Amino acid sequence: MCSNLDTDIPVALSKIKLDQLQFCKRCQGKPFVVIQRKDVFCRDCFYEYGSHKFRSTIGKTRKVKPGDRILVAFSGGAGSSAMLDMIEDGLNKSANHKKLMFSPTILYIRELNYANESDAIITQKTHKIVERLKKSCLSSMISSMEMIYQDKEKPTFVDLGDFDPLDKDCPIINDKAQSKFWSKINSLSTDTSKEDFLRISRQQLIQKVATAGNFKYIFVGNTCTKTAIQMLTDLAQGKGSQITSEHSFTDSRFNVEILKPMREFIKKEVLFWNILRGTEPVEWSTITTFKSNKASLMKLTESYINGLEHDFPATVYTIFKTGNKLKFPDPNGVICKLCKSVIDPEQRCSASNALQLSHQLSKNLDDVFINDGSDRILCYSCNNLVNEIKIDSTVSPQKLGIADYLLYD
Numbered sequence: 001m002c003s004n005l006d007t008d009i010p011v012a013l014s015k016i017k018l019d020q021l022q023f024c025k026r027c028q029g030k031p032f033v034v035i036q037r038k039d040v041f042c043r044d045c046f047y048e049y050g051s052h053k054f055r056s057t058i059g060k061t062r063k064v065k066p067g068d069r070i071l072v073a074f075s076g077g078a079g080s081s082a083m084l085d086m087i088e089d090g091l092n093k094s095a096n097h098k099k100l101m102f103s104p105t106i107l108y109i110r111e112l113n114y115a116n117e118s119d120a121i122i123t124q125k126t127h128k129i130v131e132r133l134k135k136s137c138l139s140s141m142i143s144s145m146e147m148i149y150q151d152k153e154k155p156t157f158v159d160l161g162d163f164d165p166l167d168k169d170c171p172i173i174n175d176k177a178q179s180k181f182w183s184k185i186n187s188l189s190t191d192t193s194k195e196d197f198l199r200i201s202r203q204q205l206i207q208k209v210a211t212a213g214n215f216k217y218i219f220v221g222n223t224c225t226k227t228a229i230q231m232l233t234d235l236a237q238g239k240g241s242q243i244t245s246e247h248s249f250t251d252s253r254f255n256v257e258i259l260k261p262m263r264e265f266i267k268k269e270v271l272f273w274n275i276l277r278g279t280e281p282v283e284w285s286t287i288t289t290f291k292s293n294k295a296s297l298m299k300l301t302e303s304y305i306n307g308l309e310h311d312f313p314a315t316v317y318t319i320f321k322t323g324n325k326l327k328f329p330d331p332n333g334v335i336c337k338l339c340k341s342v343i344d345p346e347q348r349c350s351a352s353n354a355l356q357l358s359h360q361l362s363k364n365l366d367d368v369f370i371n372d373g374s375d376r377i378l379c380y381s382c383n384n385l386v387n388e389i390k391i392d393s394t395v396s397p398q399k400l401g402i403a404d405y406l407l408y409d
């Protein structure tokens, strides 16, 4: 039953006038969080609500079987921190019907310093994440973003115990691969493209590790709010036909299927779960962290959705659920070489084709990106991404091309 402890009432509640104060909708106990107007929970009922929602999101698709090896992608952020806590909590439950039966391993990908923060801040954030992993009862692996360009015969991840960020001989610290990664990011002219490139790289690196480790599924901590943001950003970038395959519970575009057990939680629920459980997320700064809301399509959409969630939380669910109702693309369609989405075969007169034609007309036919045509199987959005690459005159044109951006196959 509900706790009667007189512990802190979070700030969100303290702003509600006393005469408006409601009580837990399940047990009439002391309120802890108001998700929507009438969704008031006390601490205990919110805990039950959250852990039940997590289990039922995984259970209702009947995908995950007892003993399945799952790679849990942990970024340190709010969504994946809550997911990791819910997994650990679920594995420790005494009641068999509530106990999670799969076999998880954590993967943390060490990001680069995209926002040019001081060494002290980067060290502090890395330390916090490593300490969180050490506290976990699960085995953990660490990789780094530059591992996408690691030599094929070398390892792309290490066990947590073998990771030392200051050790230059650590297999996942590779200066050459890192400078190649930076040169790719810097060759893109807009922050929207840079964010897209990072997202694709991260997805493919996780796939690389999951395939090497023979995992059955990958769990990612994408929340309902994050999914709504990404859906609208994808729409704005011309990826409307790919939304269903990328943002449904199961993403089957790659070798190892990606599952999203946090996708029914809005951001507010995740934040309060972390408060309730004393979990401290570590937000790694992105390319646009210290820039204006107009820096990229993603950031602009994020500020719009965050405002919506604050004032009209039900609207975020509506966007999320509308995305779920869209039809899946024809599985027999052509696959985009970069993001692995299906390109609708019916789109013979699509914006993608128009874009390609206009590039052919406006550029010399010997252009490096329009070589033999077979390399150019890209969706509209990836076409745009590749077209943004600034050609570096010091690099031989033959060395630039789609193949250079195919990170993983």
Ligand SMILES: [Zn+2]
Binding pocket: 001, 002, 024, 025, 026, 027, 028, 029, 041, 042, 043, 044, 045, 046
């Ligand atoms: Zn209650």
Ligand SMILES: [Zn+2]
Binding pocket: 336, 337, 338, 339, 340, 341, 378, 379, 380, 381, 382, 383
């Ligand atoms: Zn694509």
